[in-house]
Amino acid sequence: MASAIKDDSAVEKPEDLPALLSKKFNITDVKQDALKWNEEWEAAIASSTAADVLKEICHFLDDSFFTPSDIEFLHQDLRSVQDHVAEILRNLFNEGHFDTIWLLLNVAEQRRHILEGLKRASEARTLWGQDCRALCPEVTVSNFLTQGGKGFVDFLTRVLEITESSTKPAFLPNSWWEQASNLPNPWWGQASDVSPRKQISESTKLVFEVATIDRNKFIGHFVMFSAMSIVRDITNRSEGMKGVLHLMENTEGYVARSLAGVKTTLRDKPLIRCENCTKTPEDISQGVRFMVCSVCKTKLKFEVHYCSQACQKQDWSLHKQACGKKPVSKGLRGTKGDSLWAFGDSNPAVELIRNLGKKEGRGLTSLRDIGVNPCKGKRSPAAERQAAMLEADRNVDYFLFTASGEAVRFVIDDPGAKMVFRINRGVVMTKTGDTGLDAMGEYMLKVMSGYPGLSRDIILKQLCEEHGADTAKKIVWLERKTRERGKTTFIEDWLKDSANVFGDWSWLGSL
Numbered sequence: 001m002a003s004a005i006k007d008d009s010a011v012e013k014p015e016d017l018p019a020l021l022s023k024k025f026n027i028t029d030v031k032q033d034a035l036k037w038n039e040e041w042e043a044a045i046a047s048s049t050a051a052d053v054l055k056e057i058c059h060f061l062d063d064s065f066f067t068p069s070d071i072e073f074l075h076q077d078l079r080s081v082q083d084h085v086a087e088i089l090r091n092l093f094n095e096g097h098f099d100t101i102w103l104l105l106n107v108a109e110q111r112r113h114i115l116e117g118l119k120r121a122s123e124a125r126t127l128w129g130q131d132c133r134a135l136c137p138e139v140t141v142s143n144f145l146t147q148g149g150k151g152f153v154d155f156l157t158r159v160l161e162i163t164e165s166s167t168k169p170a171f172l173p174n175s176w177w178e179q180a181s182n183l184p185n186p187w188w189g190q191a192s193d194v195s196p197r198k199q200i201s202e203s204t205k206l207v208f209e210v211a212t213i214d215r216n217k218f219i220g221h222f223v224m225f226s227a228m229s230i231v232r233d234i235t236n237r238s239e240g241m242k243g244v245l246h247l248m249e250n251t252e253g254y255v256a257r258s259l260a261g262v263k264t265t266l267r268d269k270p271l272i273r274c275e276n277c278t279k280t281p282e283d284i285s286q287g288v289r290f291m292v293c294s295v296c297k298t299k300l301k302f303e304v305h306y307c308s309q310a311c312q313k314q315d316w317s318l319h320k321q322a323c324g325k326k327p328v329s330k331g332l333r334g335t336k337g338d339s340l341w342a343f344g345d346s347n348p349a350v351e352l353i354r355n356l357g358k359k360e361g362r363g364l365t366s367l368r369d370i371g372v373n374p375c376k377g378k379r380s381p382a383a384e385r386q387a388a389m390l391e392a393d394r395n396v397d398y399f400l401f402t403a404s405g406e407a408v409r410f411v412i413d414d415p416g417a418k419m420v421f422r423i424n425r426g427v428v429m430t431k432t433g434d435t436g437l438d439a440m441g442e443y444m445l446k447v448m449s450g451y452p453g454l455s456r457d458i459i460l461k462q463l464c465e466e467h468g469a470d471t472a473k474k475i476v477w478l479e480r481k482t483r484e485r486g487k488t489t490f491i492e493d494w495l496k497d498s499a500n501v502f503g504d505w506s507w508l509g510s511l
Contacts, residue, residue, distance in 0.1 A: 020056050021131040030122065030130070034115050041133050042140050050180035053134045054204060054211065063206040071206065074213045078169040081220040088227050089160040099153045101234065101244055103260035109240040110149045113233075114141050117226025124221040127210070132218035135211055137176050139222060148263035159223055171216055181208050247497045250485055259498055270341040271334035275304050275319065276311035278332055295324040302327035303336075375430055383466040387429055397421055398444060401462055402453035410448055416495045417443070428467065437467055439490040441475035442482065446489050 025044040030037040092098040102110070118139070122130030133139065144152035163170045182205055233241040248256050272290055273280055281288045284307055291312060293304040304319065306312040312319075322328040331337035379387065389399045389407070397418060398410040412418040421443060424436025441463050449456045460472040478490060487493045 019129060019131055020060060021053065021128070021134045024056060025134075027130070030119050034119060038115060038118065038141055041130075042142060045134060045137050045140065048134065050177050054180040054208060057128075057211055058204055058207055061207055061210075063204065066206045066210060071209065074210060075169045078213050078217050078220070079167075081217055081224075082163045082170055085220045085223050086160060086163045088224060089156055089163075092156070092227060092231075093160070097248065097256075098230075100256050100260045101241075101248065102153060102230065103149050103263050104244040104247060104256065105149065105240070107145060107149075109233075110145060110152070111141055112240070113226050113229045114144050114152065116229040117222045117224075120225035121218050121221035124218070124225075126217050126221070127214050132214055135177060135215035136174075136219060136222075138172075138174060139219060145268075148260075148266055150264040156223060156227075159219065169213065169216070171212055172219055177212070177215065180204075250487075250493075250497070266342050267334065270336040270338070271332075272305050273332045273335050274307035274311050275330060275332070276306060276315035279307055281307075293319065293323060296327070299324045300327045302329075304329055377430075379429070380466055380468075382462070383429065386466055390425075390429075398425070398440070400444065400448055400451075400454055400459060403458055404453070406453060408448070408451060408454060410444060414495075417491055420491050420494060437463075437471060438474040438478040441471065442478050443489050443491045445475065445479070 021044075025040065027040050027044070028036045105113075118133070118141075122133065126132050128135075138155070144155060159172065162172055232238075234245070237245060247259070271280055274290065281290060288307070290305045290307055291309070293306070293312070296302045296304050306315065329335065329337040331339075334341050375387070386399055390396060393409070395411060396409045397412045398421075400408045400410055402408065412421055421440060424440050428437045428440065441460070445456055445459055448454055448459060460475065463475070464471045482488070482490060482493070485493075
């Protein structure tokens with residue numbers, strides 16, 4: 001993957017055009033503070049229109065400055081950059097599981113690579129240098145970090161698709177920038193003390209085309225340099241990349257991909273919902289501001305949100321019982337009061353946890369509430385007995401039986417292992433699939449084979465009676481694969497490796 005990416009030693013910034021926009025917005029020097037530099041650019045982009053940007057450009061340049069041969073040269077130069085970028089992206093996506101590696105990186109590492117790409121692109125050979133950032137409202141760190149970094153992968157995919165769609169220079173569509181196409185020159189008819197030509201053109205058609213070329217060249221340089229930064233870290237096994245590479249190299253491929261997929265569903269912060277109607281600000285209208293209960297905020301430093309006075313009044317009969325006395329909310333989905341707020345609504349494992357017990361009129365208040373649920377297939381008599389006993393004693397993770405038939409309560413203390421075990425148990429016991437049965441068996445064999453009255457053979461025989469004659473074969477296969485990798489058990493390794501991405505799972509102990 002790294003071999004396809006070569007640094008462009010010829011890239012240098014021309015000195016003939018002044019940095020108008022960075023001066024206008026008073027942007028901090030990137031060498032002094034890269035984070036502040038980026039924040040100021042993102043704020044400037046958000047507060048500007050394309051017409052504002054074009055007006056500043058036209059204060060220095062107009063259509064009379066460019067000849068047809070100039071435009072042709074700029075087109076060819078852009079296409080040369082885009083051909084190189086397309087080659088880089090094809091190699092990234094076709095070799096080395098780039099998207100999975102990127103999504104597994106922590107947010108600080110992702111931000112570092114994006115900033116490196118932006119800094120290098122600002123220094124590259126374009127007409128306006130870092131001022132090109134003002135032409136690219138979609139090229140922001142905040143956009144690329146959405147959905148755990150999926151925003152960046154989606155952007156690269158889009159750049160590749162558009163670049164490969166034509167042999168001519170490809171212009172990345174952007175409705176914000178395209179609003180400035182074919183505007184009249186705001187300086188026409190006025191004397192200019194900075195324009196290199198005495199006669200100012202009324203049209204901005206050519207200036208807009210040149211700026212569009214420069215915009216897409218900046219995007220190409222950004223993609224190239226950010227990719228080089230990432231590949232360099234992979235090749236050199238940098239400190240920030242070690243954990244991800246360890247996960248990629250020491251687990252089955254589907255484990256890394258599933259973890260990366262889960263990360264794209266995580267929220268960066270809790271949602272705000274109306275405590276009465278449960279709507280979010282986005283559900284109502286753009287930019288709407290919610291009210292908060294002033295008594296709870298003042299006395300308890302706790303926020304209970306409402307979208308309107310009408311909703312606050314309707315909810316008062318419930319809220320007044322705790323208002324100003326206890327920091328209590330309804331724990332609406334995705335809000336701060338929801339212990340699973342970070343997980344998006346499309347995460348199937350989290351949905352399983354959320355829905356456990358709902359049919360019986362109770363929500364999830366602890367890990368013990370992850371029960372068995374009704375069977376969607378046909379259980380063996382032995383599995384039916386297991387399900388009935390587990391429903392009767394929800395503190396138990398599994399019942400094992402000695403040779404004499406005495407029941408042994410298997411209880412997992414580690415909250416992360418308990419969660420993974422019980423989610424797998426739910427899939428197996430409801431007969432929605434047999435995925436996870438081998439991991440459950442492997443874990444129980446490690447922990448319980450030496451327990452008085454139990455043995456490896458006794459446990460395997462029981463699991464075969466409950467879940468089918470091929471159960472032992474599946475468990476033994478997983479054990480062999482685990483030993484080959486020098487690991488302990490699938491469940492323990494999954495928790496350890498996923499902690500590199502999500503942090504430890506100790507928070508589950510609060511459930």
